Amino acid sequence: AYTAKVGPSILSSDLSQLGRECERMMECGADYLHLDVMDGHFVPNITFGHPMVERLRRCIGPDPFFDMHMMVSRPEQWVKPMAAAGANQYTFHLEATTNPGSLIKEIRESGMKVGLAIKPGTTVEELAPWAGQIDMALVMTVEPGFGGQKFMEDMMPKVSWLRSQFPSLDIEVDGGVGPDSIYRCAEAGANMIVSGSAVVSSDDPRSVIALLKNVVME
Numbered sequence: 001a002y003t004a005k006v007g008p009s010i011l012s013s014d015l016s017q018l019g020r021e022c023e024r025m026m027e028c029g030a031d032y033l034h035l036d037v038m039d040g041h042f043v044p045n046i047t048f049g050h051p052m053v054e055r056l057r058r059c060i061g062p063d064p065f066f067d068m069h070m071m072v073s074r075p076e077q078w079v080k081p082m083a084a085a086g087a088n089q090y091t092f093h094l095e096a097t098t099n100p101g102s103l104i105k106e107i108r109e110s111g112m113k114v115g116l117a118i119k120p121g122t123t124v125e126e127l128a129p130w131a132g133q134i135d136m137a138l139v140m141t142v143e144p145g146f147g148g149q150k151f152m153e154d155m156m157p158k159v160s161w162l163r164s165q166f167p168s169l170d171i172e173v174d175g176g177v178g179p180d181s182i183y184r185c186a187e188a189g190a191n192m193i194v195s196g197s198a199v200v201s202s203d204d205p206r207s208v209i210a211l212l213k214n215v216v217m218e
């Protein structure tokens with residue numbers, strides 16, 4: 001059994017107001033915050049790193065759950081700094097490491113939950129050997145790097161397969177998820193829903209978050 005959770009991605013929000021935007025999302029019913037870290041190397045874009053996360057944690061208080069989506073080439077390097085900054089979950093890309101097993105161990109030892117992400121070109125069979133050791137699998141539904149891209153429906157078989165094999169695993173979808181694509185995600189069995197532009201640029205983020213959550217819970 002798993003529960004539906006919605007985690008806005010603040011990538012498309014006003015990053016100069018990051019703290020305020022995160023507070024606004026929590027006030028609108030977000031269950032957690034999905035924070036996109038990009039290093040300009042693993043993906044062709046740069047966002048922010050652990051110093052920003054540390055300030056954000058101080059500003060927003062201890063409660064909101066920070067799911068760090070680490071789109072970086074050296075995920076090993078940021079485990080301790082992110083834990084110290086107040087991250088709750090460290091979601092790294094399978095494509096970025098040669099030793100997922102030791103990275104999973106390091107993340108756990110530093111007190112965070114473990115998320116494992118795959119890009120659209122990576123098969124779910126490559127993730128499967130690690131599924132028993134992680135808290136969450138992230139199936140990317142766009143090529144990572146930018147917000148506001150089109151949802152890739154052809155990733156849904158990965159989600160359904162994972163759900164059939166690992167009934168209690170948290171499965172997150174990220175990229176182009178909004179009111180139009182949420183039905184597909186729910187049907188496939190995703191339960192952690194990242195939504196960036198659909199939530200952040202809406203006039204009524206509260207309703208969008210509620211809608212996404214309701215569809216998944218049904």
Ligand code: DX5
Pocket residue numbers: 009011012034036069142143144145146147148149174175176177194195196197198
């Ligand atoms: C893409 C990021 C996503 C993105 C989601 O590389 O990992 O989290 O910000 O934004 P939307 O929902 O606009 O695709």
Ligand code: ZN
Pocket residue numbers: 009034035036069174194
């Ligand atoms: Zn993301």
